Amino acid sequence: MAVIGFIGLGNMGGPMAINLVNAGHSVKVFDLSSEAIKHVVTKGGLAASSAVEAAQESDVVISMLPSGKHVEGLYVSSSQPLFDVVKKDALIIDSSTIDAATAKRVCEIAEQRGLSFVDAPVSGGVAGAVAGTLAIMVGATDAQFAEAKPILLNMGQNIFHAGASGAGQIAKCCNNMLLSVLMAGTAEALNMGVKNGLDPAVLSQIMLQSSGNNWALQKYNPYPNVMEGVPSSNGYQGGFQVDLMYKDLGLAMDISHQSGSPAPMGSQAKSLYSMHKSKGNGALDFSSIMQLYQD
Numbered sequence: 001m002a003v004i005g006f007i008g009l010g011n012m013g014g015p016m017a018i019n020l021v022n023a024g025h026s027v028k029v030f031d032l033s034s035e036a037i038k039h040v041v042t043k044g045g046l047a048a049s050s051a052v053e054a055a056q057e058s059d060v061v062i063s064m065l066p067s068g069k070h071v072e073g074l075y076v077s078s079s080q081p082l083f084d085v086v087k088k089d090a091l092i093i094d095s096s097t098i099d100a101a102t103a104k105r106v107c108e109i110a111e112q113r114g115l116s117f118v119d120a121p122v123s124g125g126v127a128g129a130v131a132g133t134l135a136i137m138v139g140a141t142d143a144q145f146a147e148a149k150p151i152l153l154n155m156g157q158n159i160f161h162a163g164a165s166g167a168g169q170i171a172k173c174c175n176n177m178l179l180s181v182l183m184a185g186t187a188e189a190l191n192m193g194v195k196n197g198l199d200p201a202v203l204s205q206i207m208l209q210s211s212g213n214n215w216a217l218q219k220y221n222p223y224p225n226v227m228e229g230v231p232s233s234n235g236y237q238g239g240f241q242v243d244l245m246y247k248d249l250g251l252a253m254d255i256s257h258q259s260g261s262p263a264p265m266g267s268q269a270k271s272l273y274s275m276h277k278s279k280g281n282g283a284l285d286f287s288s289i290m291q292l293y294q295d
């Protein structure tokens with residue numbers, strides 16, 4: 001069993017760290033929020049007083065932070081960067097969703113210093129983090145992936161080697177851009193059906209058995225009370241926030257521009273989420289884009 005330093009114990013990082021504890025690892029945890037640390041400590045985590053303390057004697061360091069600037073700050077540019085203190089043979093895994101350019105830059109700096117850093121963003125939401133069923137897409141060398149996979153299997157079910165450094169972040173962006181398009185399109189079709197007198201449950205059944213079938217209809221119907229146990233039937237609480245989808249679409253647009261890959265559908269979805277967010281809906285689940293059509 002490994003000694004693991006885990007930094008960033010929010011909605012996702014908290015349950016991921018707990019799953020590592022449950023798998024028998026010794027997990028030293030740190031977050032800027034002492035409440036977040038306390039929660040993981042009640043489940044068997046070991047409190048660290050700083051990110052440095054969590055990381056410096058650990059075999060594996062995992063971070064789950066909001067964005068690229070937090071990740072770069074933690075490892076490279078803060079007053080006590082972790083690259084200065086980690087063990088030379090430690091495996092460093094960043095599971096935050098960040099821009100691929102930052103992920104690659106931090107990886108290059110790690111390489112220059114003889115350290116091993118991989119990007120391993122996740123998909124599956126808070127429910128997947130709690131259940132340990134996340135999909136995890138890794139940007140790494142073959143050797144790094146082989147080393148990371150057994151650790152990642154404690155937090156996820158489907159672990160993919162997406163490619164070299166940064167490829168995990170690109171794969172995550174492609175997936176979430178497609179998800180946003182599917183969700184907006186599903187809401188658009190349901191709204192048009194309902195406005196023309198159809199029952200949303202009946203229309204959902206028809207589309208599920210027809211060529212419009214997709215993940216949003218199967219697992220995450222955006223129309224209230226069509227499906228049990230999803231955010232749309234719970235006032236759009238919980239789930240995956242509009243703010244985070246908007247952030248991910250911004251990352252996708254950056255990749256689109258940098259690589260010259262046209263993304264008109266993703267761009268349209270970003271505009272829709274931008275309008276929805278500007279109406280004060282940033283904290284709602286992303287399936288609440290339904291309300292933009294209903295309004």
Ligand code: NAD
Pocket residue numbers: 007008009010011012013030031032033036051064065066067070074095096097098122123124125126239240241244
């Ligand atoms: P969150 O805001 O709930 O958690 C982030 C945590 O990081 C907070 O507890 C914050 O205090 C901590 N933090 C920030 N800077 C820190 C620092 N320097 N040192 C220590 N702790 C620090 O966010 P989340 O929902 O857990 O998401 C984390 C990452 O996972 C994001 O990149 C997000 O895009 C991605 N993600 C989220 C979901 C989801 O459904 N929430 C799904 C997939 C991926």
